[in-house]
Amino acid sequence: MVVNSFIQSTRALLAKFGIDAPDIRIEGLTLDSRDVNTKTAFVAVKGHERDGRDFIPQAISLGARVILAQTDDSQAHGQMEMRDHSVIISLYQLPSMLSALAAAFYDYPALKMMTVAVTGTNGKTSTVQLLTQLKDALGTRSASVGTLGSSVYEGENTQWVTTAAANTTPNAIRLQYVLAEFVQCEVRHTAFEASSHALVQGRLSQVKTDIAVFTNLTRDHLDYHGTMEEYAKAKRLLLDQPGLEAVVLNVNDSESQNWADYLDANAAKDGSSEEIAISKPRVTRVWTGFEPTDDVLATHKQPQDRHCFATNVSYHSSGIRFDLVSSWGTAPIELALFGSFNVSNTLSAISCLLAQGERFENVVRVVNGLQPVPGRMEVFPVGGSASVIVDYAHTPDALEQVLKSAKTHTAGKVWCVFGCGGDRDKGKRPLMGAAAEQHADVIVITTDNSRSESPESIASDIKAGLQRPNDAVEEADRESAIRYCLDSADENDIIIVAGKGHEDYQIIGTQQTDYNERTVVARLQQEYKK
Numbered sequence: 020m021v022v023n024s025f026i027q028s029t030r031a032l033l034a035k036f037g038i039d040a041p042d043i044r045i046e047g048l049t050l051d052s053r054d055v056n057t058k059t060a061f062v063a064v065k066g067h068e069r070d071g072r073d074f075i076p077q078a079i080s081l082g083a084r085v086i087l088a089q090t091d092d093s094q095a096h097g098q099m100e101m102r103d104h105s106v107i108i109s110l111y112q113l114p115s116m117l118s119a120l121a122a123a124f125y126d127y128p129a130l131k132m133m134t135v136a137v138t139g140t141n142g143k144t145s146t147v148q149l150l151t152q153l154k155d156a157l158g159t160r161s162a163s164v165g166t167l168g169s170s171v172y173e174g175e176n177t178q179w180v181t182t183a184a185a186n187t188t189p190n191a192i193r194l195q196y197v198l199a200e201f202v203q204c205e206v207r208h209t210a211f212e213a214s215s216h217a218l219v220q221g222r223l224s225q226v227k228t229d230i231a232v233f234t235n236l237t238r239d240h241l242d243y244h245g246t247m248e249e250y251a252k253a254k255r256l257l258l259d260q261p262g263l264e265a266v267v268l269n270v271n272d273s274e275s276q277n278w279a280d281y282l283d284a285n286a287a288k289d290g291s292s293e294e295i296a297i298s299k300p301r302v303t304r305v306w307t308g309f310e311p312t313d314d315v316l317a318t319h320k321q322p323q324d325r326h327c328f329a330t331n332v333s334y335h336s337s338g339i340r341f342d343l344v345s346s347w348g349t350a351p352i353e354l355a356l357f358g359s360f361n362v363s364n365t366l367s368a369i370s371c372l373l374a375q376g377e378r379f380e381n382v383v384r385v386v387n388g389l390q391p392v393p394g395r396m397e398v399f400p401v402g403g404s405a406s407v408i409v410d411y412a413h414t415p416d417a418l419e420q421v422l423k424s425a426k427t428h429t430a431g432k433v434w435c436v437f438g439c440g441g442d443r444d445k446g447k448r449p450l451m452g453a454a455a456e457q458h459a460d461v462i463v464i465t466t467d468n469s470r471s472e473s474p475e476s477i478a479s480d481i482k483a484g485l486q487r488p489n490d491a492v493e494e495a496d497r498e499s500a501i502r503y504c505l506d507s508a509d510e511n512d513i514i515i516v517a518g519k520g521h522e523d524y525q526i527i528g529t530q531q532t533d534y535n536e537r538t539v540v541a542r543l544q545q546e547y548k549k
């Protein structure tokens with residue numbers, strides 16, 4: 020897909036921020052001096068590790084004609100200095116201007132489409148992907164931004180990936196750029212993951228957001244946020260997004276009440292932002308979750324709230340059945356997805372569609388055709404043999420959740436193929452071993468990016484967490500490990516292959532080789548099908 024370049028005059032751009040700048044034509048903005056060329060302005064800000072201003076000489080040597088540099092002196096705001104062929108324009112509080120600057124440069128792309136931002140500790144990627152798939156099935160060209168990269172949805176297995184993701188949420192400039200690319204590709208709906216880091220750093224502060232989704236909150240990222248309270252507050256910043264019309268909350272997670280309280284407390288405030296003037300009607304709250312009790316409903320629901328609940332949920336060998344009970348209607352749902360968390364993710368996605376005004380019957384129709392998210396609890400049924408599930412789980416908690424979920428889908432055995440990364444957090448190895456032993460019937464320890472360590476020594480660290488280390492099977496080669504399970508498992512068993520998910524490489528020693536577990540399992544699926 021060819022995207023036209025974006026051309027702006029620095030004078031017109033900076034005039035929007037009250038600065039009288041020279042008239043230089045630029046085709047892009049970048050925070051990284053290494054990406055600079057003669058047509059790209061370098062935006063130099065102080066970071067967490069380094070100071071972008073130290074890279075100004077590099078940007079000049081790469082031909083930058085315009086450099087926007089953070090200054091800590093309010094008096095210096097707007098001052099200009101020529102250095103070689105470059106003009107350096109000082110901007111006070113530049114980090115907090117980045118989103119607005121990029122929105123102005125790329126002509127406010129979020130205003131040209133429907134947008135949904137998803138935050139929460141778990142479920143962001145799946146919710147974004149499921150919503151994108153559903154919206155596309157309903158006939159709206161859709162795109163997603165998050166851990167899996169930025170892509171326009173082009174149907175099952177053929178997503179056009181714009182960029183692989185360096186961060187869950189791209190930096191403030193990159194995000195506006197990606198949205199502008201989507202506009203050029205005639206995208207009318209974008210769902211994106213909003214990480215807590217991104218929210219605190221204002222990476223999305225000028226991205227008009229129609230709907231905010233909160234999935235859940237558990238312990239994570241305390242190295243960055245310090246305390247759970249700060250982490251929770253960071254997530255709640257999503258409620259300050261410009262343009263918010265609806266918020267999807269999880270009735271089963273107590274943090275949702277803080278979101279509801281925040282909305283109540285701020286209902287009277289004007290929601291317009293400085294750069295994007297949008298009047299703020301009362302935000303609609305849509306509650307999602309599993310069969311809430313009357314008590315829960317009484318504390319959470321206001322008369323004007325909407326809901327989207329799952330009742331009579333049952334898990335079986337090819338998916339999940341439940342009754343969707345919502346303010347828009349009631350219908351039986353058959354999902355070809357695994358895991359109770361996928362019920363939650365699907366409910367969040369359904370809530371967004373219904374809040375956007377999609378017809379209930381159409382939503383039910385497309386939900387019944389949902390495909391798994393690549394590499395996230397992705398099922399490969401092998402007729403006559405066990406089903407294989409490829410999942411990205413690579414932490415003790417994630418592994419436990421995945422194995423517990425698998426157990427709900429079968430009366431047979433759950434097999435677990437997994438490993439741990441070399442040269443990384445050794446502490447989690449015995450914990451992953453313990454989680455696997457507790458929740459799987461058979462465990463097969465294999466290689467997962469062993470890097471400079473030997474797979475055997477990593478396996479021995481994993482086994483240190485086992486009660487019965489001699490029962491664990493060791494097979495360093497991942498494909499052979501999966502074959503071992505397929506050769507020995509019964510028809511009703513489930514084989515969880517954890518750790519790789521959507522990734523397509525294996526790092527052993529210093530060698531990175533191509534390894535796509537989804538492709539391998541799809542091949543084995545054909546081979547073993549009876």
Ligand SMILES: CC(=O)N[C@H]1[C@@H](OP(=O)(O)OP(=O)(O)OC[C@H]2O[C@@H](n3ccc(=O)[nH]c3=O)[C@H](O)[C@@H]2O)O[C@H](CO)[C@@H](O)[C@@H]1O[C@H](C)C(=O)N[C@@H](C)C(=O)N[C@H](CCC(=O)O)C(=O)O
Pocket residue numbers: 050051052053064065066067068069070071072074185186187188189190214215216217243
């Ligand atoms: C703490 C944090 O958010 N860091 C992110 C942030 O780094 P930073 O701004 O502090 O950058 P820095 O490395 O100190 O450099 C300062 C400036 O110098 C520039 N620079 C640097 C080197 C150079 O040669 N030239 C150059 O111009 C950098 O582009 C930057 O503008 O901006 C960088 C560029 O966008 C990100 O890559 C970097 O993510 C690092 C890799 C990271 O680990 N981030 C994690 C903590 C993170 O943000 N994670 C969340 C997801 C968490 C989750 O939910 O799972 C995310 O949204 O990605």
